[in-house]
Amino acid sequence: MPKSKHRRIHRCDCSLCQQHRYSQSAQQHKAINRVLTTLNEKNRRHFVGLLAMQGDTISLLSRITGLSRTTIHRGKREVEHPGLKGKPRIRESGAGRISVEKNNPAFLQR
DSSP states (O other), X not given: OOOOSSOOOOOOOSHHHHXXXXXXXXXXXXXXXXXXXXXXXXXXXXXXXXXXXXXXXXHHHHHHHOOOHHHHHHHHHHHHXXXXXXXXXXXXXXXXXXXXXXXXXXXXXX
């Protein structure tokens, strides 16, 4: 079965979304996460870095998007200073560590 090109939509776990699922803020958080599913790794960093530059706190953005704070800081830095050279890589879909469940099926039986 071929893997899907789209990522799973992250479900925001901020207090606003937990208390008022249909509020304007919750709708904005859902929209942000829908956009993130269509972007590659680098563009996700840049998009969330731009949001951080516009005044949203890094911790809140981390809760909204599920991205780590260091990733958001890196995206913000890359947007603020586009001339800095970093590692120009974009991982392939499915790249990274093998999940614990896949690597060790006995883990699920605990």
